Amino acid sequence: MLELAILGLLHGSPLHGYELRQRLKATLGTFRAFSYGSLYPTLRRMKEAGWLCEDDGNAEVVAGAPALTGRRGKVVYKLTAEGKERFQELLAEAGPTSWEDETFGVHFAFFGQTDPEVRVRILEGRRSRLEERREGVRTTLARTRSRLDRYTLQLQEHGLESVEREVRWLTELIETERRSTVPPAVPTPNPEERGAP
Amino acid sequence: MLELAILGLLHGSPLHGYELRQRLKATLGTFRAFSYGSLYPTLRRMKEAGWLCEDDGNAEVVAGAPALTGRRGKVVYKLTAEGKERFQELLAEAGPTSWEDETFGVHFAFFGQTDPEVRVRILEGRRSRLEERREGVRTTLARTRSRLDRYTLQLQEHGLESVEREVRWLTELIETERRSTVPPAVPTPNPEERGAP
DNA sequence: GCGGCGATGTATCGCCGCGATACATCGCCC
DNA sequence: GGGCGATGTATCGCGGCGATACATCGCCGC
Missing domain, CATH: 1.10.10.10 (Winged helix-like DNA-binding domain superfamily/Winged helix DNA-binding domain)
Structure with a gap:
């Protein structure tokens, strides 16, 4: 990382x-x-x-830095x-x-x-992982909700909302990415279907 | 932790x-x-x-026998x-x-x-730290905004919004906490219920 | 001039938690 | 009657953090 x-x-x-x-x-x-x-x-x-x-x-390619002369042990x-x-x-x-x-x-x-394809792939990958997680949390939360005390519950729900928020963000990004990837009105007949929905 | x-x-x-x-x-x-x-x-x-x-x-007394070759108990x-x-x-x-x-x-x-006081103290501590962080990010962001490319910028802004969101959450919690904490020896004549769960 | 001090700069140590892995047993269903 | 998934304990290597230790540089007050 x-x-x-x-x-x-x-x-x-x-x-x-x-x-x-x-x-x-x-x-x-x-x-x-x-x-x-x-x-x-x-x-x-x-x-x-x-x-x-x-x-x-x-x-001396170092850009934007103050007048540094690299004489020291940098x-x-x-x-x-x-x-x-x-x-x-x-x-x-x-x-x-x-x-x-x-x-x-x-x-x-x-x-x-x-490249755009890589971008979309990674965005979708991240979203999938978050969605899995979201479902996992929802399931366990539904099952244990009654047994959890107030604070634990609030914590879980806040966390869940965070995940949902990020999923929304990613979805937006993916759409934007797709929209801007649209082939620029080339007269070629669109022969190729691009993978995942 | x-x-x-x-x-x-x-x-x-x-x-x-x-x-x-x-x-x-x-x-x-x-x-x-x-x-x-x-x-x-x-x-x-x-x-x-x-x-x-x-x-x-x-x-637990059965230690003498070397025969227990497996059997790990809970x-x-x-x-x-x-x-x-x-x-x-x-x-x-x-x-x-x-x-x-x-x-x-x-x-x-x-x-x-x-106890309630500890709760409030910790919530406020967390909020302070997040606020410091928020200011730090805002400052560096303002300073470097023009030099950042589109994605980096989006990332920073998303992160910033997350922090802001958590600060808002914490503020709500602190208020709730304060409200539900009965101040000692203050005979406030308003027994209306707020419908807290 | 000179002394302090904060920013710049390189580097290490111990700790914590993760992911992978290994191995063993239980219980249920086919 | 056997396979397989859940239950269960345990370890290893590694990536990253916070603290810390040292240096040097440049600017300020005096």
Whole structure:
């Protein structure tokens, strides 16, 4: 998850750890913080895996930063070719099957780097998982409702509403995505039915 | 966090691991699952700490025979006196300062076991943390809005709305809590019922 | 000039919880 | 009478968090 985020941010421009974290907060801050305690080890791991390498010395490509001259021990990372591959690979993957998994958020943040079909697929995947979850909660809630005390019940219902809200959001997004994917009035007769309803 | 949940559930009646997990899903399922991978180690830790003990009513003396090659019995846990203390202690604590911290949900689920003042304090604490967070997001969002691409922006805004929604929820709860808390020695002459469930 | 202090910057440690996995027993239905 | 799903206990590796430890930089007051 963090891996994907790093790949995505570094896809724009090379960055060093601290800066990376600022970007992380700026782009994903609403649902995830990512402390240094995970950032630095992950960077190291990724470097060892070959997705990243150090961009030392000459690069002044760092955009929008104050007048920094990289003379200190800043370690600037950039993507390798394998890293870019890996990024696309991860982006296109549907992401794990857990409803708690916030990897979706990271996927979503980098939707700009993907094709429309992948976007729709991922949005629908996320929605399905949430719907399963919603049904699960509804079922157990219906079965146990009478035994739950007031607060537990309120908690469950609030949670349920959150899930429902996100499902609605996703549905909107999917529709928008579909609408904007409409083939631009090409005179070609529409021979191909696009998969899932 | 899981510790608090276990304490709370065992406060009702002694349970064994599997059952505990079912309850966990039923009462906290909307925001947390708690796998066995955390449940069993936590139980062990808590037992060692003295909050729990085994509620093994019968037949423990048969230790001599090496013949029991299988036959793992259910391990039923119950709270010790210290465990009950610990529960109250944890319940009354305001819970850590992180906005991601879902310990609040566990607190809330066991509000029935606490006094009204503690409830209000915890609700307000949670709300404060969310408000801080909301302001932080708003600020960075205002500053970086123009540089963010469409999807990132949408993500941030959705997240922001979620936070706002929860703040509203909490505010309602606080008001309800305040209203239903009978202020000591204030003879308000308005006995009208508000139709609270 | 100089001393403090907050922002920038890299890095590690211990803990917690998750998902996967392994293994064993029970009970019900075909 | 046997298969299979629910019940049940337990462990492992890993990803992420919060705290912490150090450095350096740049700006402020004095």
